[in-house]
Amino acid sequence: MLTSTPSPPYYAVIFTSVRQDDDPAYETMAEKMALLAKAQPGFLGMDSARQDIGITVSYWRNEAAIKAWKQHTDHLAAQQMGRKRWYRDYQIRVARVGRAYSLQDRPDMLFDGR
């Protein structure tokens, strides 16, 4: 259920958001954008959850892949709708993942050795 990513380094886009009131068009566009993102060169995976706020973290091979996705024509249209109608607030953070571990990795042992 969690996305698998290759060994670091790679990049993460951390998108946190607060939605406006429900708009049925939002879910349709969100699903379309998720599918389109997955088809982009350099896309590595995505995790998403929404409760009081939404958090979507997408993983990318490098910054060029992130920039290309940001400038994709269909995505630009979705971004504009997001700013005008769907989101009350959002934050986007672009980060370089340098270290990653999982339940299987016994992180206490690994952390100190890296």
Next chain:
Amino acid sequence: MLTSTPSPPYYAVIFTSVRQDDDPAYETMAEKMALLAKAQPGFLGMDSARQDIGITVSYWRNEAAIKAWKQHTDHLAAQQMGRKRWYRDYQIRVARVGRAYSLQDRPDMLFDGR
């Protein structure tokens, strides 16, 4: 509702997880750990949501602050409970945030200029 962070660079710990079956002790410990994290030197903020999976992103001044929090005695005990009882799976990614913008920043214009 979204956490505010200072200008980059800073660090993010992206914690994604799938829980085991409900354990009432989990929520108590999760709240305790969130409060304790906020009291640590170098803590900058935290965003959290759980739907099918849980995503918690905490923000930190530098890697030393992350390492100190990881090794905090009470947190080590919680980590052990997490591995043994609470989580079916988790991933932890430590990342350096190099760029951040929000709804107010008109991201299209900023992105190209950076």
